[in-house]
Amino acid sequence: MSVLIKGGRVVTATDDYVGDVFVDGGRISLLGEALDVTADTTIDASGKLVLPGLVDPHTHLDMPFGGTTTIDDVRSGHEAAAFGGTTCHVDFCIQGKGQTFADALADWHGKREGKALIDMGYHIAITDLSDPERLEELASLPEQGVTSYKLFMAYKGALMVDDETLFKSMEVAAASGALVMVHAENGDAIDVLVKQALAAGNTAPHFHALTRPPETEGEATNRAVQLARVAGCPLYVVHVSCKESVEPIALAREKGWDVWGETCTQYFFIDQTFLERPDFEGAKYVYTPPPRAKDNQDVLWNAVRTDVLSAISTDHCSFLWDGQKTLGRDDFSLIPNGGPGLENRLHMIHHLGVGQGRITLNRMVELLSTNPAKLFGLYPRKGTIAPGSDADLVIFDPSKRKTITVADQHSKADYNLYEGTEVTGDVETVLVRGTVVIDDAELKVEPGYGQFVARAKFGEELRPAALGV
Structure with missing residues (x-):
């Protein structure tokens, strides 16, 4: 045709x-x-x-987490993505403890088969390198088209890796042609703060933010930057939310180091006060890193305008508020972390970014399509309008005017982060x-x-x- x-x-x-x-x-x-x-x-x-079709480099479809599984599978997630102008995304394949990367990828391909509506790739999320054979297998993944390694510096006792695992992965990436991605928060310090809050009877959703202060994100970001420098690998810091994390990335880029960062749509529009909404509604905004103080929003707009941050993703990780988020009604640490957003990235960034003069149309395309395609090995096949x-x-x-509402969305989530906008x-x-x-x-x-x-x-x-x- x-x-x-x-x-x-x-x-x-x-x-x-x-x-x-x-x-x-x-x-x-x-x-x-x-x-x-x-x-x-x-x-x-x-x-x-x-x-050009949008490229979302950061999504979680059909992902087990926190004793449950994200409500959007590949089928519903892709429908939401497509209605929002996203034509390709890169999802996270999570390695189970003791699992080979081949088996993990087979599991995730199984989630995709027969359901995909748009094109997609996978990052490999590393959780276990205890078997020496895993390092050799990890090095082979870029030849199979899986060219980015994700490591969690947070979620102690679940997904978090130690610095040895992080550094070894960085060394492999430097040799294999992969990009290392980090979820940068100090998981050890956060674990202490969470236990202290619960012991004091502080169980409400807003303690999710209070036990993950911006300094824990800034410290982990700087640690990852320095370790990547030693290992000689390129580094991509996901979902940057605050000044404390922007600053070490800005310094690294000023020095010409191979460091890039992304932020997510929600951090421009949702602040820490949303977590304080009554009747457990604050749980809708429990994602990680958490919403920050509102003054960080201007910091983030400036960072994406000046290319300190090079991409805007969604970190789409959707759970039902009623039935999944409510698992943590009496303990904020049990609220599944994540929020929906695949469908509304273009709506929000066009209206409040381009429409209000914060960024240009060209820069919007660069942030939502071209840069993600370039950073994640999709360009020029994806991310631009050019012959071939x-x-x-x-x-x-x-x-065209549109009111964003859960009633019209295509995600299976029972709420929308931008309801009524x-x-x-x-x-x-x-x-x-x-x-x-x-x-x-x-x-x-x-x-x-x-x-x-x-x-x-x-x-x-x-x-x-x-x-x-």
Whole structure:
């Protein structure tokens, strides 16, 4: 099927022009003004933005955590993503204790098969390197298209690794061409603070934030930066939430070190006071790192504007408020950590970032699509509009009004972090590899259409032959 998208305002990380996009064979074939070509389908994009499909580098679908499992599986998560303009994402494959990476990946591929609507890859989350064979296996993963290693410096007794495991993984990454990702919080200190709070009878949701102060994030971020420097590996700090974490990343980037950071949509709009909402509603905003004091929001906007932080993800990790979050009604430490957000990243960042003059349209595309694609071995196959790239495209109406509400969302979560927020700008049509996936508020493909993407090593480009099925 060939598709001609006519007269839209084509916006990439570097370009902004009115023109046509011709799609053939699942890829972008021609770009130009008033293209004289015949297509099977023609879409009039006059007055609309034509954007590269968004890439979300940080999601958790069908993930066991805290005695339960995220409510969104690949099927529902992909529907939410697609309706929000996300055409590719990288999810986390969590290694179980004592498990080989091959077995872990087989488990996660099983979660994907027959359910995927959009394209996706996997990060490997390392929890156990006690078997010497795991280091050798870890080194082989980039050749299999799994080119990023995630390590948790928090969640003691569950996902947290010690510094020895962290450093060994960094050394392997330096040699294998992988990017190391860290969840940067001092898990040991937090564990002490949580136990002290519970012993004092402090069980309400807002103690989640009080026992994870920003200094614990800043300390772990700096520790990871310094260890990566010694190991000689590139480092990506996930979900940066506060000034204390931004500062060591800014210093590293000023020095020219291979350090990058992301933040998440929710940290721009939700502050620590949300955790204090009555009747246990504060539990909706229990995610990690927690919402911070409101003055951190200006810090984060400045950081994404100046490229101290290079990407905005969702960290979509959705649980039901009623039935899952309520596991911690009498103990905040038992509230499953995470929140929904896959569907509304573009809505929120376009409206309150571009619409209020905090960032440009080009920078928005860079943060939501191009930089994640480059950092995670998807570019130029994904993340841009250029001849030869996958025809992952979003036609976005920048003037359409929308009220974000749980009633209209496609996640299975029973709440929305941005409930009642009125935004200007909404997704109209979404294509993945040249096929219309979303149009006129309807899903147009069947589960199983989405593909697994074998990603390129860090710093290398993903060309057509590198796509796996």
